[in-house]
Amino acid sequence: MTNPGLPPLRFGCAGWSLPRAQWPNFPAEGSHLARYAQRFDAVEIDTSFYRPHRLETYARWAASTPAHFRFAVKLPKTVTHERQLVDAMQPFDAFLAQVAGLGDRLGCLLVQLAPRLAFDADVVQRFLADVRERHAGRLALEPRHASWFTPEADALLARFEVGRVLADPVLHDGATAPGGWPGLVYVRMHGTPRVYWSAYDEALLASVAQRLRQAQAEGAECWCVLDNTAGGAAVGNALSLARQAAESAPEHNNTETASP
Numbered sequence: 001m002t003n004p005g006l007p008p009l010r011f012g013c014a015g016w017s018l019p020r021a022q023w024p025n026f027p028a029e030g031s032h033l034a035r036y037a038q039r040f041d042a043v044e045i046d047t048s049f050y051r052p053h054r055l056e057t058y059a060r061w062a063a064s065t066p067a068h069f070r071f072a073v074k075l076p077k078t079v080t081h082e083r084q085l086v087d088a089m090q091p092f093d094a095f096l097a098q099v100a101g102l103g104d105r106l107g108c109l110l111v112q113l114a115p116r117l118a119f120d121a122d123v124v125q126r127f128l129a130d131v132r133e134r135h136a137g138r139l140a141l142e143p144r145h146a147s148w149f150t151p152e153a154d155a156l157l158a159r160f161e162v163g164r165v166l167a168d169p170v171l172h173d174g175a176t177a178p179g180g181w182p183g184l185v186y187v188r189m190h191g192t193p194r195v196y197w198s199a200y201d202e203a204l205l206a207s208v209a210q211r212l213r214q215a216q217a218e219g220a221e222c223w224c225v226l227d228n229t230a231g232g233a234a235v236g237n238a239l240s241l242a243r244q245a246a247e248s249a250p251e252h253n254n255t256e257t258a259s260p
Contacts, residue, residue, distance in 0.1 A: 007183075007221040009212055010042035010070060010107070011242040014188075014225055019232035025239060030064075037065040040238065042107065044072045044188075044225045049112070052076065052094070058101030070107025072140070072186075072223060073099050081114045085127040089134075096134060108138040108186065108223060110165075115144040119153045128160040138221065140165050140186035149174025157181060168192055178215075185212065185220045189237070191228030199233035202240060209244040 016036035018026060026035040036043065047053070061071070078091040099106055131139065141157060142165035143149070149172050157164055157180030164180035167188045178185045187208065191198040212222045224241060226234035 006216055007219060008041075008070075009216045009222045009245060011224050011238050011245070012040045012042035012044065012226070013234040013238050014044045014046050014227040014229055016043050017229065017235075019235055021232065022235045022239075025235075033061060034064045037069045040242070041068055042070050042072065042223060042225070044074070044110065044227075046074050046227075048095070048099075049074045049077050049080075052098055055098050055101035058099055059103070060101075062102045062105040065105060069105060071102050071105055072108040072110050072225065073102070073106065074110045074112055080111060080117075084114065084117055085123055088127065089130050092131065093134065106137065108140055108184075109135065110186070111139065111141040111162075112165075113141070113143045113145070113148075117143070118145045119143070119147040119150070121152065121156060124153075124156055128156075128162060132160055138184055139163070140184060140223070141180065142167055142186075142188065144171060146172045146174070149179070154179040169195065182218070183220055185215045185222045187212070187222075187224040189224065189226050189228065191230075191233065196228055196230040197233070198228060199231070200228070200237050202244075205237060205241050206244050209241055209248060213245060213248050 016033045018032050018036060025039065027038050029035075076091055076095050079085065079088040079095070083091070099109075139160070139162045141162050143153070147153070148164070154164065161181045161183060163184030163186050164178055165186045165188055166178040167175070168190060169192045170176050178187065189200065189208075190196060192200070208224065212224060216222050226238045226241070228234050228237065
């Protein structure tokens, strides 16, 4: 969802599976991804965390989407969970060569850390410096250990232009807002209270849409990914979020104000 003069505000899901109940909201023809990409402008690929995909596979996915569409791709667990960011450039380089198949459809790399991985400034600085030598695009990092939610950690992320993910459910007191580099706001909504299953109500989605619109107005590129996919709630929630954000867009409000 783009507006002239403002950075992008993107809504999507973790994966492009379309529950049958939502099929009437999408074109009838084409692959799931091609149909999905007619209603959303972003998707998060999580399967890359578990296994590599061939460059040709990424290229085929990119070719199924319109020019404005963007993919966020999660780094492999070899980098984040097994090597825990240390001496991790060999698997990172292999991953980067694979996602190159997306071309200009690559919108963001997602670094989700293991819950046990505490903040270590030396390790993080070395890792991000190595990554930035290789990749200048958007980076979002989702820490899950309490030690990350400090001004020191945020300052280091900001130095390398890395947005700290706001994830729901919120696990720590300092994690109630996005952090790191203010130029990127990345929100991941996993479902509350039942993770991956619970649907969000309209009032909460309206609040999220308003917060994202405000961040966009302040100059941030914004992503919001619904990951409550287990029961099929993500697609409906993401459609509702996109609709509510569109209704609160400045040009929409101006049109409403000008109407008799």
